[in-house]
Amino acid sequence: MSELTVGDLVAMRQLGCQTIAGSGGLDRPVVWAHSCELDDPWNWVATDELLMTTGMCIPSDEAGQVEMVRQLHKAGIAGMAIGDDLKAPPLTDAMLDTANTLDLPVLTVSHSTPFSAIGRTVGVATQSEQITRIARLSRLYEVARSATLADSSLLDRLSAELGHRLHVIDVEFGTEVLGRQGHVPTDTVRALCQRVGGKLDRLPARQAITVGDELVATAFALSTHRKCMLVVDGASDIDMDAFGLLHAQSLIGIEVERATRERERDDAAGALLFQQIVDGSLGSDAAQPRLEQSGLADREWIVIAFDAQHLRAARINLGDSAFPNLSSAVGEEGYVMADAGNMSEAVELLTGRIPHLGISAPTSTIQRLPDSVRQARWALQAARADGSAVAEYSTASPLFLPRTLSEATFAARAVLGDLMDHDAANQSQLVETLDAFLTLDRSWSATAEKLMIHRQTLAYRLKRIETITGRSTKSSADISTFWMALIALRISRGGTE
Template sequence: MSELTVGDLVAMRQLGCQTIAGAGGLDRTVVWAHSCELDDPWNWLSTDELLMTTGICVPADEENQVNLVRQLARAGIAGIAVGDDMKAPPLTPAMLAEADTLGFPVLTVSHSTPFSALGRTVAVASQSEQISRIARLSRLYEAARSATLAESSLLERLSSELGYELHVVDVEYGTEVLGGEVRIDRETIRELCHRLGGRLDRLPARAAVSVGETLAATAFSLPTHRKCMLVAVGTSDVDLDAFGVLHAQSLVGIEVERATRQRERDDDLGGALFQQIIDGTLGADAAQPRLEQSGLADQEWVVIGFDATHQRAARIVLGDDEVANLSCLVGEEGYLLLAAENMDAVVALLGPHIPHLGLSATTSTVQRLPDSVRQARWALQAARADGSAVAEYSTAAPLFLPRTLSEAHFAARAVLGELMDYDEAHQSQLIETLDAFLSLDRSWSATAEKLMIHRQTLAYRLKKIEAITGRSTKSSADIASFWMALIARRISRGGLE
């Protein structure tokens, strides 16, 4: 069966179509006719599809009408058919002139012709094309099935089937997901993220990515809980019909979700292992085989500390870059265990996402890892104190903070010793209460909510703290002493018992 063209539809007098501009494009193929009234119809149709509209999606002003024609032509849309029912704004001469220049057909459809008649005509004429699409769908799903049985990845097999180099990009963190041997160019990732401009609440269905003056790739949103897009690399607009894209997005989305869930489970298991090493419940002999499974055995290690709120970012960025690591939370901080040889690369990866990082000295023995965590915490506090992005335990010299673990222990005992002893003797929570109260800027409601206690209970505890220490929670000098002592305590203990 020969391909249906826009000119063929105009020639069918019973359809009531007339060409008012873009006659040079009447030989454009039409494989489907679709009605759309959204402001950006080019994102909802694909190559060789005819846009049918009552005119609601046609802007009223000249500039935006011209832009509508340009965007539709750029997306490879076959043409636009506007219903002649007086709902459309007047089509400006500039819009029609642009259509003539681009050879983009603009048709009017008689109000006596329902869009369903136009759609059925195209559907019947494109029957053989639909059979071809069904065959392609079968091949796509076969590629997905066989990818689980072979060494090649799903993306590689889909790339081979569709004829484009495919990648998955997390546009929230600027990382490549499901990365194989062939990696997408970093500049393309940066340009894609820049094009989105941080608007991640609703990703565009389709986005062209240009590097300089050259079109580098075309991106399609994915149905995943991570902010991901399927990126087809190519120096021209990707010629994939909506049918193929839709199912490729579905297949890749499922694979991203599966891989993400598996990695989250592995991260949690690794975090539990690191936690056991830190608190001493797992000896070196028992830890060794599990470190081997994580790719971290028989090498020097370094521990990196960061604010606990950034653990998800750390796990995603390092996981996508396939950097072996273990991470866990201890109190208000998170800690990463990784090979010392990867430290510089990891700092470069995490820097754009985490404001302060504290680096421990290197160690090669499991027994010293709790000390490494304390060192990382000390360095993190140093980075926070002077506002630097990275601080190393061996070189940092923060203002006002103790420089060694023994100094930190002495400073904490000097101010908080009686409180610490009281808590230990009475199983009370005065230190925790003071820490929360000052961390939350002395907000009574926020502190009570965090500790899940009544405000009267909070008032009783604060009075008890003042009575034991002889210091006031209202005096600036005493508050400063409390705060620095609490930081010294965190450094000396590393958040550990």
């Protein structure tokens, strides 16, 4: 049988269909008929499919009806068949005029005709098409199987099979996933992320991507624990059949999950390696082959420091861009060990997501990793102090902070030594109290809440601190001295706390 059209259904008098608008589109092909009563049926009915509705999904207002017709036309829907059972709101002239302008067929269906009759008619007429789709499905799964055995990626092979260029975008971080970089223009990625930025908990099933007034691609949600969408290139709306698209989404979603889990395992192993080198529990001879696996052996590398809460963002941005790295959280800081030759690119990626970065001097000696961690942390303290995005240890003077571990210990003892001795002798927490008080911008309520003490207890502790140190917690000069000494103390305690 030749391709079925909307006009063919109208011509079958036994189906009881009549055209009330959009007669110029009766030659639109129909590959399936689908009943839907959701508010946005264009997201659930695919290209060349007939929407069947009792009218419950049709807005009652004129603007809503016009927008519905436009969205159905934009999605490539074959037409809309409305059951004649008085459940639909009155159809406005503006809606019907829009359907006529866009040549989108709007049909009424006799109340004596069940939707299943239309569905069976379309199904029988398109049996050969369904066989073709089943064959395509078999090819899709063969592509997925063979992609693991070949050099080309699953996305490349599925793109060739479906005739559309496919990409995967992490819409939370704006990165391209599955090894592809630079294929999707930055303004396209930005436009998509802006569109779905407030919907990360429930991504839209289908999202048109426009740059200016031009449609450049269409995105489809993926069922992955990362917030990812499948992006299909195209200056016009996608005409891919829903059957092939649904299975392609499933296959790509599985591949994204597999790659993500593998990356997470590598990150965990890299974090352990990083910590073992820093704390000295793994020697350089044992670490060398593992660094080779990470792509960081026999080259200069740097350490980048930042607030630990941004570790996931750092891993995703660097990992999706295929930057060899080791990363770990140590105390309140996160650290990335990366190739010094890629420093500019790595820093550019991270500054878009992380407010302050500290960068160590480059080195190629494994034994110096603890020193590099301290350098990166000192540079981070400098970046925080002056509000800059990036501070490099090799070029920035970290605002009076000590540059060696012995200097840090001396500076801390010079100001806080008596407090530290008092705490050790009396099991008190005066140093901890001072640190919390200054970190929280001398807020009495916030400090008392963090330390879980009464405000009167806090007042007593601050008075004791002033008595023991001979410095005031109200004097700007003394406060700045306390603050620098506390930073030096953090650095001196183990070097990476």
